[in-house]
Amino acid sequence: MIKVLDQNTINKIAAGEVIEKPSSVIKELVENSIDSGATAITVEVKGGGLSFMRVTDNGAGINKDEVKLAFKRHATSKLVKVEDLLSISSLGFRGEALASIAAVSQVELISKTADDVTGIRYQIHGGAEISSEEIGCPNGTTIVVRNLFYNTPARKKFMKTDATETSYIYDLMCRICMSHPEVSFKFIANGTDKIFTSGNGKLKDIIYHIYGRDITSNLLEINAENDYLKISGYIARPCISRGNRSFEGYYVNHRYIKSAVLTKAIEDAFRTFVMIHKFPFTEINFDVKPDLIDVNVHPTKMELRFSNNEYIYNFVYDTCLKALKSKELIAEVSVPEPANAVKEPINVVKEPEKVVEKPANPIKANDCRLTAQRLPEPFEIKRSQQMVREDKVKYEEERKAEAPKQLNLFENKLLDESSRNKYRIIGQLFETYWLIEFEDKFYIMDQHAAHEKILYEKTMERLHNKTMGTQMILPPIVLSLNMHEEEIYRNNADIFKSLGYEIEEFGGSEYKVTGIPAGLPKMDYKQLLIDVLDGLSEENANKDPDIITEKVASMSCKAAVKGNNRLSFSEAFELMDELMKAENPYNCPHGRPTLIMMSKYEIEKKFKRIV
Numbered sequence: 332m333i334k335v336l337d338q339n340t341i342n343k344i345a346a347g348e349v350i351e352k353p354s355s356v357i358k359e360l361v362e363n364s365i366d367s368g369a370t371a372i373t374v375e376v377k378g379g380g381l382s383f384m385r386v387t388d389n390g391a392g393i394n395k396d397e398v399k400l401a402f403k404r405h406a407t408s409k410l411v412k413v414e415d416l417l418s419i420s421s422l423g424f425r426g427e428a429l430a431s432i433a434a435v436s437q438v439e440l441i442s443k444t445a446d447d448v449t450g451i452r453y454q455i456h457g458g459a460e461i462s463s464e465e466i467g468c469p470n471g472t473t474i475v476v477r478n479l480f481y482n483t484p485a486r487k488k489f490m491k492t493d494a495t496e497t498s499y500i501y502d503l504m505c506r507i508c509m510s511h512p513e514v515s516f517k518f519i520a521n522g523t524d525k526i527f528t529s530g531n532g533k534l535k536d537i538i539y540h541i542y543g544r545d546i547t548s549n550l551l552e553i554n555a556e557n558d559y560l561k562i563s564g565y566i567a568r569p570c571i572s573r574g575n576r577s578f579e580g581y582y583v584n585h586r587y588i589k590s591a592v593l594t595k596a597i598e599d600a601f602r603t604f605v606m607i608h609k610f611p612f613t614e615i616n617f618d619v620k621p622d623l624i625d626v627n628v629h630p631t632k633m634e635l636r637f638s639n640n641e642y643i644y645n646f647v648y649d650t651c652l653k654a655l656k657s658k659e660l661i662a663e664v665s666v667p668e669p670a671n672a673v674k675e676p677i678n679v680v681k682e683p684e685k686v687v688e689k690p691a692n693p694i695k696a697n698d699c700r701l702t703a704q705r706l707p708e709p710f711e712i713k714r715s716q717q718m719v720r721e722d723k724v725k726y727e728e729e730r731k732a733e734a735p736k737q738l739n740l741f742e743n744k745l746l747d748e749s750s751r752n753k754y755r756i757i758g759q760l761f762e763t764y765w766l767i768e769f770e771d772k773f774y775i776m777d778q779h780a781a782h783e784k785i786l787y788e789k790t791m792e793r794l795h796n797k798t799m800g801t802q803m804i805l806p807p808i809v810l811s812l813n814m815h816e817e818e819i820y821r822n823n824a825d826i827f828k829s830l831g832y833e834i835e836e837f838g839g840s841e842y843k844v845t846g847i848p849a850g851l852p853k854m855d856y857k858q859l860l861i862d863v864l865d866g867l868s869e870e871n872a873n874k875d876p877d878i879i880t881e882k883v884a885s886m887s888c889k890a891a892v893k894g895n896n897r898l899s900f901s902e903a904f905e906l907m908d909e910l911m912k913a914e915n916p917y918n919c920p921h922g923r924p925t926l927i928m929m930s931k932y933e934i935e936k937k938f939k940r941i942v
């Protein structure tokens with residue numbers, strides 16, 4: 332028998348599309364608060380959001396006689412005409428959120444507009460109205476959502492642990508804070524303050540608050556504008572990178588949205604600066620003219636499409652690359668505090684649920700032997716510490732004290748013609764590192780990485796310009812390849828040829844190599860070819876001349892610098908000079924840094940000359 336479903340069931344089904352988990356509720360409610368013009372928004376959750384979520388704002392409020400309507404599907408004050416659907420500012424405004432949330436939870440709404448003397452308290456459970464009454468309350472709106480999915484147990488089963496759901500909400504709140512620095516946000520989970528932003532409009536302050544000092548002191552500002560697109564925000568120097576995309580934040584017209592083109596443009600710009608499979612830190616807002624946007628996609632999918640991908644790609648790629656090249660990309664390192672020097676405990680929060688207190692130091696201050704053993708590795712590059720201070724006041728004070736020193740580093744470039752006679756090479760360490768003093772900074776150069784980079788750029792240039800020609804070798808190298816290697820070689824034979832290789836089939840699976848690219852650094856050429864073919868099979872790269880050229884160059888340079896440890900001072904100077912000429916001197920071809928830096932300020936702080 333065919334039956335028409337009742338409205339409640341229809342709403343529950345529709346809710347599944349919009350409300351997937353507690354963080355989806357928070358996203359919808361907070362976006363509504365932002366749309367209402369609020370300047371302060373507080374979000375509180377308990378039990379991963381499943382038992383309790385509350386969003387309070389000081390925005391415009393909802394008119395008493397419109398509250399019921401607000402909970403109806405397709406009821407919205409934001410869409411006026413059908414064309415609005417095509418503009419980005421209305422992306423996600425389909426008048427579905429409140430109806431969907433109310434269908435699968437127990438909602439209580441309290442709201443008052445500035446024009447009204449009293450406000451309204453409205454309760455709706457599983458889509459059914461429970462009560463509606465006038466009450467006294469401040470201007471703005473509070474929405475409490477209890478027992479999410481209480482009437483859709485099948486969906487509830489899909490929820491992760493409370494801690495995981497809270498971490499999704501935490502991540503979402505970080506994104507929202509970054510996309511609206513002009514709004515003051517507070518996020519409380521299970522009674523603990525997790526995030527509090529001032530709403531002063533400064534994105535950098537929020538990055539500091541959420542990610543801590545190491546990332547903040549490695550930021551590069553980006554700002555660019557053309558007729559259709561404005562790009563603003565920060566990217567971090569490549570020394571700050573992650574194994575996944577969790578640090579890649581960007582927003583379109585202040586909404587957290589995904590776009591394959593934007594992701595690709597950003598990552599491509601970073602490609603030569605970060606190691607393979609590492610992703611950059613970015614917090615970028617794109618203000619895009621509606622003409623460029625194709626929003627005909629599902630609102631919760633968050634995937635945005637542009638009408639002219641190439642245009643967007645080029646502008647974003649160029650802007651990021653320019654920022655990366657404009658400043659000296661030397662990782663700043665800091666020496667962690669020895670355990671016994673910590674005065675106040677600091678909460679280090681990775682996941683919001685797990686607040687790890689620094690343990691009180693069990694070692695007596697005068698026990699030198701034990702203390703020495705407990706000292707952490709010096710010069711550790713901190714990559715991803717998220718720090719949340721208990722005492723906010725303290726954070727503000729410290730930020731003010733540190734800001735001018737910490738945030739304006741790298742004004743003069745070490746690797747610049749004008750700095751040539753101004754730095755002092757102190758000496759060599761461990762037959763590998765060179766210590767350099769320049770202005771109020773202390774640098775350490777990895778001679779292998781530097782040497783490798785210089786060779787690499789020279790080799791790449793020659794390979795690209797095809798100025799290498801062929802160098803004949805006697806006796807020829809005989810290679811026997813397995814089936815897979817043979818296939819890769821055959822598919823790319825013409826590319827190897829164009830690089831200067833002369834390779835003949837020798838019968839069976841054997842190949843005879845009689846010529847190699849001229850001017851390759853001295854090394855085991857047979858091993859080089861095997862490494863290149865191996866590397867290609869991993870990357871599945873057929874018929875891409877760039878990848879092969881890059882492989883030949885990077886592998887050959889790596890091989891060339893091995894074991895060549897003793898350098899004189901004048902050779903070290905020469906190395907610095909050569910590095911200066913390199914296009915991207917700050918990373919070796921495999922992404923490791925060639926130089927790291929510590930500021931005098933940081934050193935003086937460690938010695939407690941500066942408190």
Ligand code: ADP
Nearest residue numbers: 363367392401407408424425426427428429472
């Ligand atoms: P949409 O946001 O797509 O319009 P919603 O279901 O999220 O749909 O909200 C319905 C309407 O309720 C909104 O258009 C707005 O008028 C009103 N509203 C919801 N939340 C708030 C809020 N926090 N402050 C003021 N008005 C709100």
Ligand code: MG
Nearest residue numbers: 359362363428
């Ligand atoms: Mg909404």
